[in-house]
Amino acid sequence: MTEKRKKISRRDFLKLAGLSTSSLAVGSFSPPTRKKSVLPHSKIILDEAGRMKRPWWVREVDKPTVEISWESVKRFDARTAARGSGFINYVGQEEVNRLTKIAAGKEKERLLQKVPGYTLKDQALSAAQASSSSSKRSFLGLQKAQTPEERGVPTWKGSSSDAARILRVAMRHFGAATVGFVELNEQTKKLIYSYDTDGKEIVFEDVDIAYETTEKRVIPHKAKWVIVYTVQMSADALKRAPTAIAEQTTILSYGRALDIQIKTQEFIRGLGYQCLGEANVNGLGIAPALAVMAGLGELGRHNRVITPEFGPMVRIFKMITDLPVTTDKPIDAGIMQFCSSCKKCAETCPASALSLDDEPTWDVQGKWNNSGHKAYFEHSLKCRTYMMEGAGTNCSICFSVCPFAKKNKVWLHNWVKGGISSFPTLDGLLRSLDDAFSYGAQKSPEEWWWLNLPEYGINTEQTIDED
Amino acid sequence: MSEDKEYFTIKIVRRPWYEWILWGIWLFLEIVFLQSAIASHQELEQRAAMIYWLIVVVLSLTGFVFWIIRRSRLL
Ligand code: SF4
Numbered sequence: 001m002t003e004k005r006k007k008i009s010r011r012d013f014l015k016l017a018g019l020s021t022s023s024l025a026v027g028s029f030s031p032p033t034r035k036k037s038v039l040p041h042s043k044i045i046l047d048e049a050g051r052m053k054r055p056w057w058v059r060e061v062d063k064p065t066v067e068i069s070w071e072s073v074k075r076f077d078a079r080t081a082a083r084g085s086g087f088i089n090y091v092g093q094e095e096v097n098r099l100t101k102i103a104a105g106k107e108k109e110r111l112l113q114k115v116p117g118y119t120l121k122d123q124a125l126s127a128a129q130a131s132s133s134s135s136k137r138s139f140l141g142l143q144k145a146q147t148p149e150e151r152g153v154p155t156w157k158g159s160s161s162d163a164a165r166i167l168r169v170a171m172r173h174f175g176a177a178t179v180g181f182v183e184l185n186e187q188t189k190k191l192i193y194s195y196d197t198d199g200k201e202i203v204f205e206d207v208d209i210a211y212e213t214t215e216k217r218v219i220p221h222k223a224k225w226v227i228v229y230t231v232q233m234s235a236d237a238l239k240r241a242p243t244a245i246a247e248q249t250t251i252l253s254y255g256r257a258l259d260i261q262i263k264t265q266e267f268i269r270g271l272g273y274q275c276l277g278e279a280n281v282n283g284l285g286i287a288p289a290l291a292v293m294a295g296l297g298e299l300g301r302h303n304r305v306i307t308p309e310f311g312p313m314v315r316i317f318k319m320i321t322d323l324p325v326t327t328d329k330p331i332d333a334g335i336m337q338f339c340s341s342c343k344k345c346a347e348t349c350p351a352s353a354l355s356l357d358d359e360p361t362w363d364v365q366g367k368w369n370n371s372g373h374k375a376y377f378e379h380s381l382k383c384r385t386y387m388m389e390g391a392g393t394n395c396s397i398c399f400s401v402c403p404f405a406k407k408n409k410v411w412l413h414n415w416v417k418g419g420i421s422s423f424p425t426l427d428g429l430l431r432s433l434d435d436a437f438s439y440g441a442q443k444s445p446e447e448w449w450w451l452n453l454p455e456y457g458i459n460t461e462q463t464i465d466e467d
Numbered sequence: 468m469s470e471d472k473e474y475f476t477i478k479i480v481r482r483p484w485y486e487w488i489l490w491g492i493w494l495f496l497e498i499v500f501l502q503s504a505i506a507s508h509q510e511l512e513q514r515a516a517m518i519y520w521l522i523v524v525v526l527s528l529t530g531f532v533f534w535i536i537r538r539s540r541l542l
Pocket residue numbers: 302345348349350351352353354378382383384386387395396397398399
């Protein structure tokens with residue numbers, strides 16, 4: 001026996017050990033669930049629909065915290081959004097020319113004076129970020145991936161939660177921070193633009209395959225699931241807002257989102273289904289509204305979505321698919337409630353574009369706001385004018401000053417978020433403490449060039465290692 | 468060899484139960500603020516880190532002074 005034992009070399013032993021472990025693993029393999037974790041950290045196990053575990057203070061609710069009167073909501077014409085290309089329709093070509101001239105003059109002046117955050121290296125960085133995300137954005141996708149039909153196999157089949165899970169996992173792998181799903185019904189269809197940003201009509205038709213003409217983009221009735229996803233921006237860059245350094249992380253997030261869109265469209269095509277994307281920047285539908293319905297976050301005073309995981313440090317994008325997926329519920333993490341006493345974004349907005357009202361209202365500020373929901377409506381024209389006339393880059397101050405824009409290393413902050421959710425009476429005090437600790441103060445743009453930041457300047461483990 | 472030489476003897480002063488609770492809270496706060504100070508530094512929030520360090524120092528001094536007072540039975 002001893003002899004025999006001696007004859008087993010180290011290599012044989014390793015082989016044997018490998019075999020026995022793998023046979024054990026095969027024998028006992030079953031899809032891991034949160035309750036019966038086979039992995040060391042329960043936060044890396046997803047539920048059946050691929051949802052990550054969220055902090056205890058994020059509650060799923062049937063109705064979102066933003067009050068909606070669905071009868072009054074109308075499908076929005078994206079050309080009337082003033083922050084984007086619709087700006088010209090409100091102020092006219094002459095004003096746009098004037099502002100463009102001012103912006104160009106200021107840029108040159110700042111370059112010559114080497115204003116931190118606007119120096120040549122900062123501007124070059126921002127321009128470089130914009131250079132990669134050029135022309136591939138499309139409604140129908142590249143349509144290059146082999147379909148199951150082309151491979152001679154049946155279409156992928158699975159339960160709606162399986163579909164949601166593999167989509168989430170794939171999209172996270174493509175670079176999305178969080179992913180949620182909304183079913184398109186008579187109400188939520190109103191969140192899809194009537195006209196896209198480029199003027200093409202978006203229509204739902206009783207057809208099998210989506211198509212696009214010079215006048216319209218057609219969504220088949222059977223494509224009734226919206227995929228909503230967030231892409232992280234770098235908090236360390238945005239804390240330098242408004243500068244070219246802050247601007248470049250926004251541009252980067254759009255570039256990454258485009259990449260995610262293209263890959264997801266191809267992935268879903270590879271499964272045998274359709275996936276319709278944003279044909280233009282911020283196209284297809286109302287991003288904050290869809291994100292709220294998908295439970296990715298709550299609407300903040302600045303009319304952007306604040307997520308429990310990343311605060312407002314994300315951009316939101318969407319696609320539509322006919323792959324049936326398990327949908328998500330809106331959430332209540334006390335965020336919108338906190339906004340009523342916080343007002344920090346509105347107080348610091350250099351353009352006075354944000355509402356200082358105590359409570360959200362049904363009354364819109366202009367045609368650029370979509371009516372039918374209760375919000376702190378913003379004056380988008382003032383915002384856009386400031387970006388051109390004052391900042392010279394995009395602004396984002398309202399993102400960077402937000403108390404929810406903190407990272408998650410400090411235990412106390414995570415407990416405070418729980419407190420916000422459970423004890424709204426503390427909100428005023430917490431806002432004052434936020435100021436006292438100087439959170440939200442603009443950080444040195446020059447310092448940014450010395451920071452040892454991770455890839456893209458973001459923490460991709462923020463949803464995993466949060467306590 | 469006598470028993471005394473074979474063992475270390477730790478003597479714990481008799482204190483009312485609420486004093487132990489107070490010391491527990493003090494220790495908990497020390498840990499929380501210390502973690503906040505270190506993590507804020509890692510998060511590049513220097514001003515917040517400074518304030519947290521200040522709180523840690525004040526809390527430590529308070530604990531120390533209180534300990535001295537109790538030790539010399541002034542209170
Ligand atoms: S981006 Fe700037 S100008 Fe626009 S609302 Fe936010 S803080 Fe105000």
